[in-house]
Amino acid sequence: QAVMGVQVVVSLLAASVMQKMAPHCSFARWLLCNGSLHRYKHPSEEELCALAGKQRPKAKRDRRMNGVTDDKPLSVPRDINLRLDTSPITAVDALVLRYFLEYQWFVDFAVYAAAVYVFTEGYYCLADPQKETNIGVLWCLLTVVFSVKVFFTVMRHYFRSEEGGERSVCLTFAFFFLLLAMVALVIREDYLEFGLEPGLASVSSNLEGILKQRGWEWTLPLAKLAFKLGLVALCSFLGACLTFPGLRLAQTHLDALRMAADKPLTQL
Incomplete structure (x- = not known):
């Protein structure tokens, strides 16, 4: 009789694969960074000055040589014809988002939990074990618990806002x-x-x-x-x-x- 059942071995294998493959292959990261989502690029000061009809701002060295030491903020009219360029969202852009790492870990865990659940259901249909506990259900329950934890974290963030x-x-x-x-x-x-x-x-x-x-x-x-x-x-x-x-x-x-x-x- 084996010390560990088939389901335990598959669960340990899934946990190990998830830990090793997450930095290299992530389904959650692919959902955001597959090229379907785009972000707007921030315009440069030269572009804003050209559209507003103002002179190009001088460098700090030139301002010090001319005796100008204060840094006044650049102001442009609101009705300028500004068209922002778009760029596909990359993993570097997504890393600065709040709770991105939590989102990535949870979605990847849910994917592996679904895979383990499908395997255990197939195992029960083919082998029909009588004395083994369905570990796939445990993975699904953990997914629900972690989802509630993520929702609670987001709610706590909104609740702290004044x-x-x-x-x-x-x-x-x-x-x-x-x-x-x-x-x-x-x-x-x-x-x-x-x-x-x-x-x-x-x-x-x-x-x-x-x-x-x-x-x-x-x-x-x-x-x-x-x-x-x-x-x-x-x-x-x-x-x-x-x-x-x-x-x-x-x-x-x-x-x-x-x-x-x-x-x-x-x-x-």
Whole structure:
């Protein structure tokens, strides 16, 4: 009998490949730097002066020789005909973005988790192991946990901002989803069928025997209440975490549709 099963070996192999290949081959980095996204180049001072009809700014050495020591900022009119050049986004450009490394690691982990899950499902279909735990499900659960962590990091960044009203929006949506979750729990399952009550009844029946043996059967209603309160708090937290990513994604989608108004195929 082998010390490690096939799933453990594949999981260790996937983790090792992910660690070794991430600096050289990254699916997340390819998504941003495959040439489909472009950035605008910043114009030089010479171009701005030429469009504004001003003289070219002198070098610091010439200004010191002429007795000019103060560095006045260059001001140009707002109505100049300025056309910015575009350039494909490269990995060097993406590295300066906030949370790019977290994004790259999470997307790569999700890709490897999907590969491990597909392998384990195929392994279960072909070999039909009875005494082995499906490690692919564990990889999927870790992906969900890490996604919540990334969302929480982004929400914390917006929550710390003192300008723009991000903190108020986060709190507003947190209370909104809290109220929505409480309403969903109050409504009977004849109208909203989540399957929560049958599952909770099954868990309660299993816990009842264990609690009666120790004389703690009085804690069963408290356990039910704590579970529901925890579920409501989790829904409120997830709603607050998904607020700003959802709003920014919707705004980006609208901007993309507006920019591709004359390209129906691109809009699809």
